[in-house]
Amino acid sequence: MKKVTLGKTGLKISKMGLGGIPIQQSDTEKVKILIRAMAEKGINYIDTARGYTVSEAYLGEALEGIRDQFVLATKSMARTKAEMERDIEISLHNLKTDYIDIYQIHNPNMKQLDQVIGTNGALEALQEAKAAGKIGHIGLTAHSLEVFERALDFEWVETLMFPYNIVERQGEELMKRCREKNIGFVCMKPFAGGAIENPVLALRFICSNPDVTVVIPGMHTVKELEQNFRATEEKERLTDEELREMEQIQRExxxxxxxxxxxxxxxxxxxxIxxxxxxxGYLKRYHLEGWARERYASLQAKAGACxxxxxxxxxxxxxxxxxxxxxxxxxEFGE
Ligand code: SF4
Ligand code: SF4
Structure with a gap:
């Protein structure tokens, strides 16, 4: 697969990478097969998170002996320096490596972002880990436009991850600015959490936007990998028929x-909300019931409070x- 440059990190990566959420449904043997198939195709970008339960550990097992062929990105919900220091060590241990290419601050809201960049905030731990050679680059992931926009002004942000797909195009203007600032744009949720049922069209649409550096569909089987790989390799412009299908998906x-x-x-x-x-979406479309319920349980106010x-x-x-x-x-959640 042809390589692209991930913004100011300078890293050479494949246009498509692995989104590590669905790995949780798999097992170490299947993940090994998936990772080897990625290596064969030259797909070298892997994204996971401390929050994806067993995902880091399964990947660590699968990467033994071939870790150097991949660019590894993970992330943490830690907001304080002490928590982030601990999480970096856990990630290194789980991933069985002494170096993580990209460590991301996982989806902070505006208030949490203040804490992250403040005294004894998580950013201090990331910058010290970078100086010590434990991590290579610092990124940030966001779901809200206000956090995305604010992150564009931080010099230390080298990659930004945000949802982008046929029905979630609210980030397009900021994605342009992201490219102008040479910050690598990592496209998450390419299938809108499973709501878009034509993955080939979804990926072709995303790859037609030059502001996307890398797209990371969640995958856990070689079949999904091959289908997604073909879709991101196709170079022709979107056809009239595909544009019509996109409009229909947007309407529906x-x-x-x-x-x-x-x-x-x-x-x-x-x-x-x-x-x-x-x-x-995780409960109904990703078939990750336990994880979805656990994350829902962590919400301070539940839907039942409406x-x-x-x-x-x-x-x-x-x-x-x-x-x-x-x-x-x-x-659905019972509370
Ligand atoms: S429900 Fe809230 S977050 Fe969702 S689309 Fe409407 S305004 Fe945006
Ligand atoms: S209580 Fe319910 S209806 Fe009122 S703002 Fe919250 S979610 Fe909306």
Whole structure:
């Protein structure tokens, strides 16, 4: 696979990489087979996270002896220096390596970002680890536009990960600025959490945007890898038929799909509305029930706390029936 440069990191990586969430459904033997198939095809970018339970550890096993053929990225929800120091050591141990190419701050909100960059914040630990040669580069992942925009102004940010797909195009303007600033753009959620059922079209659309440096579909089988690999290798422009199909997908999903823009905030009852819908996606489309329920359980206010006031719906630019969706999530999660 042809290599591209990951922004100011200078790293040479494949246009498609591995998103490490679905690895949790697999086992070490299957992950070894997947990683070897990636090596054969020249797909060298791997993204995982401390938060993806066994994902780092399975990858660590699979990478033994061939780690140098890959660019490894992981991330942590740590916000303080001490927590981040601990997480970097755990990641190094799990991944069975003494060096991680990219370590990312995992999805902070604006307040958490203040903590991360403040005194004794997680950034200090990352910068010290970088100086010590334990990590190579520092990145940040975001789901909200305000965090994405703010991150563009930090000199230390070398990669930015944000959702981008046929139905979530709210980041396009910032993606342009990302490229102008030579920050590598890592495209997550290419299939909108499984809502887009034509992966080939989804990837062809993403690869047609020059502002995307690398796309990381979640995969855990060689079959998925081969299909996605072919889709990202195809160079022809999107056909009229594909453009029509995209419009149809936008129409169908557009009426009931949360883009995680957070314009609906603040909820009267303190519910993190986009996170409720994100975890519902993991529950219903990723088939990661245990993990989805665990993450949902960590929310301070659950869907069941919704008092149906409707304030959020007046702010949602996509006119989502949030009250109905909250009822459905409360039933699915049981609280
Ligand atoms: S519910 Fe609407 S406003 Fe809220 S995050 Fe989703 S798309 Fe944005
Ligand atoms: S309708 Fe429910 S989710 Fe929306 S603001 Fe009111 S309490 Fe929050």
């Amino acid at each position: 999903l557009g009426s009931n799909f949360c883009r995680r823009c957070n314009y609906c905030a603040p909820c009267t009852k303190g519910i993190s 986009p996170n409720v819908f994100l975890f519902e 008092v149906q006031c409707g304030v959020c719906e007046t702010r949602c630019p996509y006119h989502l029936p949030i009250r109905e969706m909250m009822k459905r999530c409360a039933e």
